[in-house]
Amino acid sequence: MDWRERYRDKEITAADAVRRHVKPGDRIFIDSACAVPRALLAELIAQRNTLKDLEIIHFLTVGGEQIEKEFLENSDFFRYNVLFIGDSLRNAVNSGRADYTPIHLSEAPELFRSGRKQIDVALIQVSVPDKAGYVSLGTNVDVAKAMAESANYVIAEINPNMPRTLGDTFIHMRDLNHWVYSDKPLLEYEMERTPPEIAEPIGHYVASLVENESTLQIGLGKAPAAILDYLSEKKDLGIHADHISDGHLKLIEAGVFTNDKKTFHKGQAIASMALGTRKLYDFIDNNPMFAFHPFDYVNNPINIARNDKMVSINSALSVDLTGQINVDSIGQDFYSGVGSTIDYTRGAALSRHGKPIIVLPSTAKGGKISRIVPFIGYGARVTIPLVDAHYIVTEHGIAYLHGKTIRERVMAMLNIAHPDHRAKLLDAAKKMKFIPQDQPLPVGKAGNFVLYPYQYETWMSLKDGRRVFFRPIKPTDEPFVQELYYSLEDEARIFRFFFNKRFFPRKDVQADVNIDYERNIAFVGLVGDEPKTQKLVAMCSYLADPETNLGEIAFTVRKDFRNQNLTKFMLQYLIRVAREKGLKGFKGDILWDNQAMVHIIRSSGYRIYGERRPDGDFIFSFNFDEKDKEE
Structure with a gap:
């Protein structure tokens, strides 16, 4: 007897699943990123006229712009509430048409397990069951495990294309209320990267900070994604991260990531989700090299710190002259979200020989705007306070700030700012009495601020x-x-x-x-x-x-x-x-x-x-x- 026959009593069509088990006013969790249950989602949209006031809880969408557009255009029926703001929802959040819940991802699972936000229906996507009746959450364990364990009703989209990942990823068929069969291809995601002329020097500087046998977390964002290209000469690196990508896979195949020298989960790459292509999904399928766990385990700063030489590499939108870091807002507008940045910054700081690194291009808008700023501006939010800032890296160098005086911090930040903006930043620092009034910076023959060679x-x-x-x-x-x-x-x-x-x-x-x-x-x-x-x-x-x-x-x-x-x-x-x-x-x-x-x-x-x-x-x-x- 094949698995479909064995569990026939719980099978249901996507149309019946929505019609019979989703009610007006429900709070619905929809699985995230590449694990979006596309058949169930399409049916939810198709039946919108019979539903109203649904709250859609979601972590991260990739390649789902059309789906989100449908939800936003039918705001009488659906209200989005996201834990992380993607490109397609940014305008909606900032115009009040969608909600955003700022939270450390390490704390997100408990928010739902505790019942503080009770999920009525969880729509998840899983692998086919094994002989013992267990399905795997595959590419996305993140908050999905907590949702599946705490929701009033769980409907799984079983897809043979979903890899069977190992770790704390399994749910037994008896714990699913219903399942829907779908063989739609999984969504694939290719990381956008910072342009090479910026990525190359940033990658050079970050690589100089990464010792052999370090364990790495590389966050979401264009600048962090590009860092992987500059680690090919390293040896025996490990992975403990919120996500893995095809960039990690390339270095695994090259023998750079071995996980052999890790001090926590030695021999295994620890992650919570996979964002990549079919090649990555096939590689992690039934592969004991990988252990996927929920965010409250993977992103727990205490667990992160159990890795010696833990290096976290995350991006920021701006950093001020004293080292205050903004990762999620431009002015008063939300841009992304807190995500994993604080979890890994604190975890790496607690690690023996750990290094929390923040990377960012020194400018935006084609060089017109400096991302090194005198102070975090009106409406913008300080995500990481100055006392938690360690390494800040731009294409112009490394600023090590931890334990430094305000004057030392300001001088370090001035020297990694773009030369075109250093004069104004220097003047601002003097006006704020951060540095002596006679403090110079290096200038060339024409009086311009020079580039560090x-x-x-x-x-x-x-x-x-x-x-x-x-x-x-x-x-x-x-x-x-x-x-x-x-x-x-x-x-x-x-x-x-x-x-x-x-x-x-x-x-x-x-x-x-x-x-x-x-x-x-x-x-x-x-x-x-x-x-x-x-x-x-x-x-x-x-x-x-x-x-x-x-x-x-x-x-x-x-x-x-x-x-x-x-x-x-x-x-x-x-x-x-x-x-x-x-x-x-x-x-x-x-x-x-x-x-x-x-x-x-x-x-x-x-x-x-x-x-x-x-x-x-x-x-x-x-x-x-x-x-x-x-x-």
């Missing part, structure tokens, strides 16, 4: 095996440069500044960190795996002389990092950049007693023009096109 970031391995990350200096390095200078012993200060300099006030250091990356170049060497623990251990720079087209060079290294070939590396590093910038060569002034530095210059591989002056200085220069004949 991330292409010059590189790594060096020391003799003892430690690795040093070199990058162009930033204005936010001001306190770290001060710390480096103050760490120098007397002799090193004399070698660097030609006298035993005792004080390094902020105004002096500002000249070192606010550079144009053209005439004046400086790089810092950092140790530490991530921004919050990095220490500045070395610094090098040149200042171009327009008359000679030579750059005057300088180097500083912490005492405990000397004799590791750092200065030799930095010299060659500066030469490479200077040649790209069109400089002829380098020059400098070294105290003769600084024989280590004299030796490095003389062994650089270039013909050195130099002399020792009576006062003890060694004045030198060399041209890049004149190699040492002995080399």
